[in-house]
Amino acid sequence: MVAAHGHGIASGLAELANTLVGVNSVRWVELSLEQSPEELLGQVAHWVRTADQGGGVLLLVDFASLLPLGELVMRQAGVQVHTVSGVCAPLVVEAVRRAQRSKMVTLDQLAASLTLFHPEDETGKANAHSLTQRNILSDGYQEKDAQFPAVARSRVILSVCLTGFGSAAKIAELIEEHLPGLREQEVEIICMDINLSGKTEEDVQRLVGNRHVVAIVGTINPHLESYPFIALTDFLFGDGIARLRTLLGETLIDPALLHPSSAVGQRDVPSSSDTDPPLLTTGATPRLTQRSELVREITHTLSQSLLFLNPARAMPLIDHMIELIEVEVGETFDIDVLAGLMLHLACILERGIQHKGVLVSETVRTQVGQQFPRELSICRRALQVLSTQIARPLPDEEAYNIVGILRQVDIFISNSL
Template sequence: MRRSPAISPRDVPVEYQLYWPKSNKPRAILTTCATGIGVATNLCSLLSASIPQALEIDVVACDYAMLANNKTQEPVFIRYDVLAIVGTLDPHIASVPWISLDSLISGEGNQYLMRLFGSLTTPDQVAEINNLLLKNFSLRRVIESVTILDTSKVINHVEQFLLRYEHLAGVTVSNERKVALYVHISCLIERLIRHAGITTWSGQQCPEHELNRLREAFSVIESNYSVKIPTAELGYIHNILTFETDFIEQDQQF
């Protein structure tokens, strides 16, 4: 009988899998935005500027669609002990606290962060963080971080769009969606001025009557900035208004 050759332990392939011990994981807060990783990165910068480096808490920008689809299977959860997620739209990860951008702008979202930081640092430093959050997360400051346009004019024109849309549609847009739209439309105007508007749309079909409402509501922006808003851009706006964000997956070059 023919014998198989002896196998040395050195001949056996070894598979390696990296495990990051939970107790040694660096701590992080994630930022995300349904309208693109570019805005999430800008939010990351604002939040980083609000947290003293001594706390050793990283702030990491993440793609909304990846978080919403993969939940805690995303690699960022292997690498970090994630303390919270901040952004314009909740990716619904049950094990991680969600803090909406509009709640930070209104000041309501600071309460959770203060409790979070209260267990990590001194009361004086918690007060410092609170002051920095109030300064850095005003609506004006957020919009200034995502566009070079005149912030006061942009805010005023987006407000006119929202009021007109609510009147035409007979609805009241929630604060969460309004904040997302203020940020998104600010970036949209700049894209159109730079002739870099979105021209293709692979998301859910927007009903024609809704497109007509959006076009009419956007007329104030088109006339003030001498731009024409493509149908594809209206599709993204419709998704933000209805929270149907499955197709807002790409960085839109904000």
């Protein structure tokens, strides 16, 4: 919980941290200089009591004079509280990042590690506004507890799609293009398929070894709580690149995110009221909402990375194929589904029938065959139409993957039962 004086300061910091790390767990309370000590204590205690989920609350305050507030709140609210002063954007973001890294970390360990975090030291005040330095979120402390992986520890980014190649490989290329120097930082990009959705965080950690998973990027959300997920559309057209840089400890976010529109309504709500607690939703930069914009942007992106396919000619055919599926299925797919489909189909056309190996995971084959036979039949016919238009055979098996992208939420829900 962020507690700070000044209109919009606490809510802005909370919104920023939620957006950067991709969570929705940072709460805020706005303090006023006109409040009496009793009013301030009662206000903070109320929201701490509401926010607690059983493990206690980390209270980040602006002035060091508020450090004793944690103990007073703990007595009044009956909730374990640790207070850290000097709240600022890097501190809030780092607190959330560390809490996300290890679900087993205690409140004591988290608070103790943050006391060693100094985004700005006495000799560095002249450069306090140089927010693009890599070490602003990573070099200001020495790890105090083994629960927190050292920055020097090798890290991985997981690129996920239905098959583990195709879209995942293309996304990996895009990550390397937008974030050069990952190898020098000992960051490896690993492509994984949909079977990731059936694994627990422990399973994934065994797969990657003694390496820290920075984030999962892809067309498929495996719904692994401990790992931040960045959707393909956010990476290509939204704040995904900035979020990934932040998770890597390189920089803060695009300045536009410092004033997210979704935070305005929250700031107008008195935080001392007894209405719902101030839990900010994850803001985002303006993103594509029009299909024509999506087609144009994906065409531009693919034109810089595909070797054999001419995206300017292929994308209208791909879009037409998806429209055929939409008409027969009887619904219009949202922008995230469209982006995943378009990238996947472009990768199919790029590789043709040259790929050797399993095109469809057993997870997808089983779930699609049992639950979506009608959609499977529709996608097979649409794939045949596309094959005729390009005068080239396409793998019939890909119809399973197409349905998997269309109904990805249903597949994941089934896997989690």
